[in-house]
Amino acid sequence: MVLPLRLIPRVAAAARLPRAPLPISRRAPLVPALAMAYSTGSGADRRLLFRQLFEKESSTYTYLLADVADPNKPAVLIDPVDRTVDRDLNLINELGLKLVYAMNTHVHADHVTGTGLIKTKLPGVKSVISRASGAKADHFVDHGDKIHFGNLFLEVRATPGHTAGCVTYITGDADSQPSPRMAFTGDALIIRACGRTDFQGGSADLLYQSVHSQIFTLPKDTLLYPAHDYKGFTVSTVEEEVAYNARLTKDKETFKTIMDNLNLPYPKMIDAAVPANMVCGIQDPPPKI
């Protein structure tokens, strides 16, 4: 178990729920000595293995990051979806990684998180969400926390506005960390757009402030990876969004007017997804046999 430096483990309510571990079938992973080769990064910095995964029904991106230079190859999964948990865990197994944290950027309203299911299938994995979300999890994070896996870490920034508890996870600001930095923005910032602000403690005012103070102030070459994309984009940069985001480049009052007039339909999954996601996606885990 890789212990985070500044993330203090807490026994959360969800951790006390009975669990029925269902080990996934494990094929022999690749020879560990070769796993350095999996990074998608160019150049010398190949410590980070990075994979972007897509769930088509809800257009959700799940992100896998691992320190493949660490002998244990500790990994984190950001915003896993329940429907694609088997795909994700199978990939993690094939790559010879050790999943440490299953994390959410926020309490999703459009799909059920995979974190609870992952915990039943891979005991030892800890779920992570912001304290401000009000949801259950093994670890709660606050603005400024760092989440360590091997010699890599993610910085937590509070970016409320889509929901009251939204955070953005950003790769560390240090020479030893990936360059350019990578920010996993959840629904706070979507490529050329942003998440809606009319549910779950949402606030257009707060979202505007969050993005401008916490995301647009990152280095211009920071790669932005959202929780969703509906047009087939996979990545953007701070510089691009500062120049071309259709909503967030406006002044705050114009932005608020845009958000107040989106006239979006009631989210079709919200009544099922939000209660489930408040408890890691599994409300009634099967009893231990």
Added chain:
Amino acid sequence: MVLPLRLIPRVAAAARLPRAPLPISRRAPLVPALAMAYSTGSGADRRLLFRQLFEKESSTYTYLLADVADPNKPAVLIDPVDRTVDRDLNLINELGLKLVYAMNTHVHADHVTGTGLIKTKLPGVKSVISRASGAKADHFVDHGDKIHFGNLFLEVRATPGHTAGCVTYITGDADSQPSPRMAFTGDALIIRACGRTDFQGGSADLLYQSVHSQIFTLPKDTLLYPAHDYKGFTVSTVEEEVAYNARLTKDKETFKTIMDNLNLPYPKMIDAAVPANMVCGIQDPPPKI
């Protein structure tokens, strides 16, 4: 116009068709001096700007590559789809790139290529396909050709089997080129799978030989980017596919048996898509006014 070193321009039949240029609306591109920052690569090698784009209906990946260290920022687009041409050209414009080549890995049967439409919207762009495809285009490539854009280049490898004219485009094998290498495999290799072999001169025998001799022999850390993915994967590596590809890890006879027994339905778009794609996607361009 960036001239390729080894790709000899030819006046193809398609180039003589009348064209009705429809210039896309152009917003001011980003300050050119900053465009170095767009690479998704980590480390020192930021010459390559790379974007993976998804077309959801046909689950097609389109790839944008550009040399952003070259003052002209020459770019190529691999496997564009007609439905997403406006998205792609808008992105190219926003990033301040100059599209030079619109290329296909093969004559697609499941969607209409965007290359013809791109040529009507951005006169000067040249379409590229393999000579073995039998399709019309501005430039025909053969095994061993190099396609230059700025100081970057793609190597062409013939990888027939899904169709008789399939090629794989691979970033160059030189210190000045991106590391790890990146291979755009079309339908020859799909992550953990491969394209079907029962139409368009397809041959399971030939596909097996192509992948094993031309793709599996690349450096193990070569990143593999297919033309399609149906499970939400975005990238794999040679090492991963050599270990885990569900079909191509088998011996040739087993592979052929698998391919002979896929029992796939008749491709629903093939009768419309293939004739269109034989002429860059536009069979009857509007007459010049």
